[in-house]
Amino acid sequence: MEIIKRRIKERERVIAEAKKWLNKIPYKKTAILIGSYVRGGFNQWSDIDLIIIANYKEKPLQRIKKLNPPPAYQVIPLTPEEFQKQVEKEIP
Numbered sequence: 001m002e003i004i005k006r007r008i009k010e011r012e013r014v015i016a017e018a019k020k021w022l023n024k025i026p027y028k029k030t031a032i033l034i035g036s037y038v039r040g041g042f043n044q045w046s047d048i049d050l051i052i053i054a055n056y057k058e059k060p061l062q063r064i065k066k067l068n069p070p071p072a073y074q075v076i077p078l079t080p081e082e083f084q085k086q087v088e089k090e091i092p
Contacts, residue, residue, distance in 0.1 A: 011037055014048055021070055029054040035074070047074045053083050
């Protein structure tokens with residue numbers, strides 16, 4: 001049981017860290033945590049996978065540069081329309 005408590009605490013720490021970083025982004029956005037931290041299969045080498053939905057004007061690579069994610073973050077920046085297309089195509 002102790003290991004489960006530690007993993008829950010670690011996940012909560014990562015979510016709090018991600019929220020702190022996301023709050024520094026100066027525009028309206030929606031963030032969705034995906035990957036191993038959601039499934040519970042994360043380890044010390046896992047990255048933090050986030051989809052960030054916003055009304056971007058830039059191309060995808062410029063979006064990532066503009067967001068400037070911290071190390072260990074894997075960010076997927078999508079517009080609302082791009083996100084909707086992914087959902088409709090049932091792309092995980």
